[in-house]
Amino acid sequence: MEEESKQVEISLSDLWSIFKRCWWVMLIVAVAVMILVYTVLNVTHQDEYTATVTIWAMRMPEGQNVSTSDVSIATYLINDYKLLIKSEEIMDKVINAQNLSLTTSELSQLVSVTNESSTRVMYLSVTTASPKSAQSIANTWGNIFCDHINSTMGGEPMVELWAEAREPQRPSNPISLMMILLISFVGAVVVYGVNFIRFILDDKVNTPEDVEKYLGLNVLGSIPDKNSLRRRRSKDAYYYGYGSNYGYGQNLGNSNQ
DSSP states (O other): OOOOOOOOOOOOOOOOHHHHHHHHHHHHHHHHHHHHHHHHHHHHHOOEEEEEEEEOOOOOOTOOOOOOHHHHHHHHHHHHHHHHHHHHHHHHHHHHHTTOOOOOHHHHTTTTEETTTTTTTEEEEEEEHHHHHHHHHHHHHHHHHHHHHHHHHOOOOOOEEOOOOOOSOSSOOOOHHHHHHHHHHHHHHHHHHHHHHHHOOOOOOOSHHHIIIIIIOOOOOOOOOOHHHHHHHHHHHHHHHHHHHHHHHHHHHHHHH
């Protein structure tokens, strides 16, 4: 006996009907998730501030010619500088100079070093919870690194602190409104997905349209639901009885006059 595979066909009208049935639930869930996420972020979120110093590699003395090979060497040494600037020796000096109660590993997590492609410019960024602290640590770190490299190279100005860090005025990690909206949208999509799955798994014939759609039969007639008719009749009887009693009371009042 051959088993016929059951295929579920979903049209755009079905998707729209699912949306019409659950759009208000989606809206409520989206608003509730938005309020919840915003409240949680306001309670748990901590602002962080980032200060950045600019370091220029191979600053040659005035009057001294710089060849192309020297520039190439300086550009190549940028990768070495990016590693050396986060060495334990440099970080120990920064900790002592700033009187920080941090270990070298903890301090290393506060700093990031970047470099513009094909340039001799290096950026040292320090992120802390205080804008003044970030500025002070970044400037101290940059000066210590430049002095250390130049003294190691025999006093030659191999690196120079080109621009000191400024005190940041705004947090570097503000609460993202787009993230909150995205999370609330995901909550609404989950509600729609649940209703979509329920629609797929529902194989019952509920309406005469379902008979024509799934069974391919023409409906000649339908039997009303007894419970719905009973509720409707009781409702009509209530309003009818209220109106009759109201009218009867008015007639009694008129007759007494």
